[in-house]
Amino acid sequence: MFVSEALTDFLEHLEIEGGRSQNTIRNYSLYLERFIEFAGDIEVVKITSEMIRRYRLWLNRYKNDNDGKELSILTQSYHLIALRGFLTYLSRRDIPSLSADKIILPKTVRKQVTFLQYDEVVNLIDNIPLDSEQGLRDRAIIELLFSSGLRVSELVNLNRDHINLKRREFMVRGKGQKDRPVFVSQHAAEHVENYLQARQDSLPALFLSYSRRSTKPTMSGDYRRLSARSIQRMISHYARLAGITKHVSPHTMRHSFATDLLMNGADLRSVQSLLGHSSISTTQVYTHVTDQHLKDIHERFHSDTSQ
Numbered sequence: 001m002f003v004s005e006a007l008t009d010f011l012e013h014l015e016i017e018g019g020r021s022q023n024t025i026r027n028y029s030l031y032l033e034r035f036i037e038f039a040g041d042i043e044v045v046k047i048t049s050e051m052i053r054r055y056r057l058w059l060n061r062y063k064n065d066n067d068g069k070e071l072s073i074l075t076q077s078y079h080l081i082a083l084r085g086f087l088t089y090l091s092r093r094d095i096p097s098l099s100a101d102k103i104i105l106p107k108t109v110r111k112q113v114t115f116l117q118y119d120e121v122v123n124l125i126d127n128i129p130l131d132s133e134q135g136l137r138d139r140a141i142i143e144l145l146f147s148s149g150l151r152v153s154e155l156v157n158l159n160r161d162h163i164n165l166k167r168r169e170f171m172v173r174g175k176g177q178k179d180r181p182v183f184v185s186q187h188a189a190e191h192v193e194n195y196l197q198a199r200q201d202s203l204p205a206l207f208l209s210y211s212r213r214s215t216k217p218t219m220s221g222d223y224r225r226l227s228a229r230s231i232q233r234m235i236s237h238y239a240r241l242a243g244i245t246k247h248v249s250p251h252t253m254r255h256s257f258a259t260d261l262l263m264n265g266a267d268l269r270s271v272q273s274l275l276g277h278s279s280i281s282t283t284q285v286y287t288h289v290t291d292q293h294l295k296d297i298h299e300r301f302h303s304d305t306s307q
Contacts, residue, residue, distance in 0.1 A: 001095055004041045007032050010089045019177035023153075031082035034059075044090055044097040052103055056080070077105050113285055114246055115255040121146055124248070127241040134210045136195040137226075138234055140188075141207060145250060147188035149257035149275055151175075152228045152250035158206040160196065165189045174276040183274075258286055 011029055014020040020028075038058050039051060059076045063069065071079075080103055087100040116124065125142055129135045145155065154172045163170045168184040184192075192206075201208070205225040231250050239248035246252075258271050272283040 001044055002041050003032075003036055003039070003044055003047075006044050006090060006095065007036070007086070009093075010086050013089060021175065021177065024175075027078070028082045028085070031079040032086055034062075034079060035083055044095060047087070047098045049098065049102050052083075052098070055083075056106075073106055080105055113255050113259075114248075114252050115259040116244070116246075116248065116252060118260060120242070120244055121253075121256060123242045124235075124238050124244065127238050133195070133198045136191070136198050137207055137210075138238070140191045140195040141231060142235065142238070142253065143188040143191045144184065145253035146257055146260075147185040148182045149254050150182060151254060151276075152231055155250070156207065156226055156228050156231065159204040160206055161204070163192070163206060165193050172276075175278075178276060178278070180273065180276040255286075258283075262286055 007029070010032075011025055014025050014028060015022075035055060038055050039047070056076070059071055059079055062071050064071075084100045084103045084105075087098055087103070090097045091100065125139065128139045128142065130139060141155070144150065145152075150172065151174065154174055158172075162172075163184070165184070168186065168189045170182055170184075171179050172182050173179050196206075199208070201224075203224055207226040208224045209226045209230060211230070228250070235248055235250060235253070239246075254275070258275060261271050261274070262268070268280065268283055268286070271286070272280050275283060277283045
């Protein structure tokens with residue numbers, strides 16, 4: 001069996017049996033097509049450890065056609081994770097090839113988490129004018145992101161009937177097609193309600209785009225749904241108005257949500273569930289908060305020899 005043939009089967013497996021999102025499948029396809037670009041469409045039985053060694057060197061020297069930039073260590077790891085998953089799939093189907101455990105991932109250093117302090121969030125929100133439907137929308141979006149910890153991809157896919165503003169909770173399908181409960185504060189629910197009451201349309205999307213480019217109808221009826229990129233630009237705009245110099249993105253609001261919970265006494269396991277992380281190791285990126293708690297405990301309860 002050749003790599004291209006097995007790749008098609010693998011991607012179908014990810015979609016049907018693995019329940020992976022279309023975005024994940026596209027990424028895996030890109031990463032594995034890069035392997036074909038390097039090795040050629042060879043038979044999978046001819047994949048060897050030496051070939052993987054040369055592939056890693058090739059990835060390390062690879063430059064994107066668009067901007068000429070090299071791949072980061074993290075992006076190189078994603079390529080190898082995809083290849084390892086592909087080899088695991090072959091093994092489960094009893095198709096002879098290299099063992100997946102022969103691929104050792106490079107050590108990566110996680111980027112430091114960027115988050116906003118509570119007063120920075122308040123300052124950000126205070127710079128949103130509420131004298132227009134768009135302003136009401138922007139306030140509702142930022143309130144909802146900080147209140148719920150939603151990923152921006154989850155937020156843009158919400159419809160009006162997905163969210164229960166009276167109960168202030170609803171289910172969302174996140175990464176890996178996993179459902180989790182999402183809870184909304186009374187304050188955030190009120191701002192979402194204010195925005196919906198101001199709207200004069202019957203479109204299903206919870207948040208609409210007011211760009212002129214989004215006013216042309218399509219067969220899907222979803223032509224005015226706000227995009228993740230638009231939310232990114234909107235949040236960056238208000239952050240600049242608030243005088244916040246750090247880079248602020250929708251994911252910054254998610255980090256701020258988690259940080260605020262931990263600073264107010266929530267345990268890491270609960271935060272893991274609220275964020276929808278499949279592994280506690282992902283949630284442990286918030287050590288900047290847990291480490292501070294440990295320091296406070298040390299200062300409160302550890303005896304000082306000078307006393």
